[in-house]
Amino acid sequence: MKPKALVYSKLPEEVVDYVKEHCEVSSFDAPDNTSGSPFMEALKESEGLLGSGLKVDAAFLDRAPRLRIVSNVSVGYDNLNIPELSSRGIMATNTPGVLNDTVADTIFGLLVATARRMPELDRYVRNGQWKESRDQDIFGIDVHHKTLGIIGLGGIGEKIVQRARFGFDMDVIYHNRSRNPKLEEHYGAVYRTLDELLAEADFVCLMTPLTPETRGMISEREFKLMKKTAIFINGSRGATVDEEALVEALRSGTIRAAGLDVYVQEPLPEHHPLTALDNAVLLPHIGSATQETRLEMAWTAARNLVAGLKGETPANLIQA
Numbered sequence: 001m002k003p004k005a006l007v008y009s010k011l012p013e014e015v016v017d018y019v020k021e022h023c024e025v026s027s028f029d030a031p032d033n034t035s036g037s038p039f040m041e042a043l044k045e046s047e048g049l050l051g052s053g054l055k056v057d058a059a060f061l062d063r064a065p066r067l068r069i070v071s072n073v074s075v076g077y078d079n080l081n082i083p084e085l086s087s088r089g090i091m092a093t094n095t096p097g098v099l100n101d102t103v104a105d106t107i108f109g110l111l112v113a114t115a116r117r118m119p120e121l122d123r124y125v126r127n128g129q130w131k132e133s134r135d136q137d138i139f140g141i142d143v144h145h146k147t148l149g150i151i152g153l154g155g156i157g158e159k160i161v162q163r164a165r166f167g168f169d170m171d172v173i174y175h176n177r178s179r180n181p182k183l184e185e186h187y188g189a190v191y192r193t194l195d196e197l198l199a200e201a202d203f204v205c206l207m208t209p210l211t212p213e214t215r216g217m218i219s220e221r222e223f224k225l226m227k228k229t230a231i232f233i234n235g236s237r238g239a240t241v242d243e244e245a246l247v248e249a250l251r252s253g254t255i256r257a258a259g260l261d262v263y264v265q266e267p268l269p270e271h272h273p274l275t276a277l278d279n280a281v282l283l284p285h286i287g288s289a290t291q292e293t294r295l296e297m298a299w300t301a302a303r304n305l306v307a308g309l310k311g312e313t314p315a316n317l318i319q320a
């Protein structure tokens with residue numbers, strides 16, 4: 001008998017077909033946690049869970065007594081309570097690596113768009129404000145030859161640094177919990193304490209996972225340590241930043257501007273204070289969202305799921 005799998009996100013048909021070859025699949029476009037919903041009924045019998053973003057904690061797991069593996073279609077896994085999963089002997093997997101270049105393209109693009117004020121200038125053209133000369137009050141700042149400070153120089157961070165160093169001739173400083181001599185040598189990246197990095201960087205780019213340690217790591221104190229001309233980029237998770245402090249830093253000119261892909265609440269509420277700020281460039285958590293990469297992520301996650309359900313060790317098993 002095939003194991004039962006629950007797919008709770010929209011995934012490419014060919015990937016779902018592959019899962020169906022190996023499992024009996026219940027498929028939903030989105031989870032519905034209300035008691036008695038078809039999703040919750042299917043969960044009771046499911047041995048595998050495939051999708052992205054669902055919060056999997058002790059209360060949820062109490063309603064999934066047969067679960068053996070949770071396969072995230074994402075590299076971040078802050079939606080999963082890993083100690084709780086492992087105490088119940090349930091595997092968890094993610095999709096590292098396959099999205100690194102795509103996310104780096106997005107985050108570096110966001111950085112350039114913020115520095116050169118591209119969304120604002122797009123509005124300027126569409127609103128008929130482009131008359132004869134372009135006044136210097138719409139000019140941006142250079143990216144090339146500036147200093148990029150990256151907090152969380154891992155898989156994605158390395159690809160951002162590659163673009164900065166070899167594409168834009170930038171100096172790179174970084175902060176992790178531990179030093180990475182290989183990347184220091186390859187990209188000339190220089191290690192800094194967090195406070196040193198904040199004070200020195202022209203662009204501060206946050207790329208850490210969301211953990212108890214990184215939750216709220218950039219707040220009022222950290223914005224005040226940054227240069228007044230600094231541009232802050234967040235590609236990690238919204239909750240790594242104190243959003244109220246960010247809004248205040250942007251309003252008061254404590255920093256120049258911010259480019260954001262992630263928010264405390266997603267989707268970002270319609271009248272969120274950030275939406276009123278011209279010096280904030282806002283993307284809808286779209287870092288890995290190209291057709292090619294999302295397909296690759298779905299395949300990776302599906303293979304992890306099937307391997308786990310077959311009793312094999314999945315390629316991307318998250319270690320507790």
Ligand SMILES: NC(=O)C1=CN([C@@H]2O[C@H](COP(=O)(O)OP(=O)(O)OC[C@H]3O[C@@H](n4cnc5c(N)ncnc54)[C@H](OP(=O)(O)O)[C@@H]3O)[C@@H](O)[C@H]2O)C=CC1
Pocket residue numbers: 075076077096097099103151152153154155156157175176177178179207208209210211213214235236237261262285286287288
């Ligand atoms: N915007 C988007 O669409 C996307 C966002 N992401 C986010 O990016 C995150 C990073 O992904 P990825 O690069 O693959 O992950 P990696 O694990 O490869 O890299 C994370 C880096 O963060 C560092 N880090 C972890 N904790 C801390 C800390 N407390 N202080 C400083 N540095 C820290 C780690 O170094 P060390 O262990 O030495 O501290 C590591 O180098 C994901 O977890 C996810 O949240 C990912 C994909 C898309």
Ligand SMILES: O=CC(=O)O
Pocket residue numbers: 073074075076077099287288
């Ligand atoms: O945010 C996306 C991810 O893969 O993590």
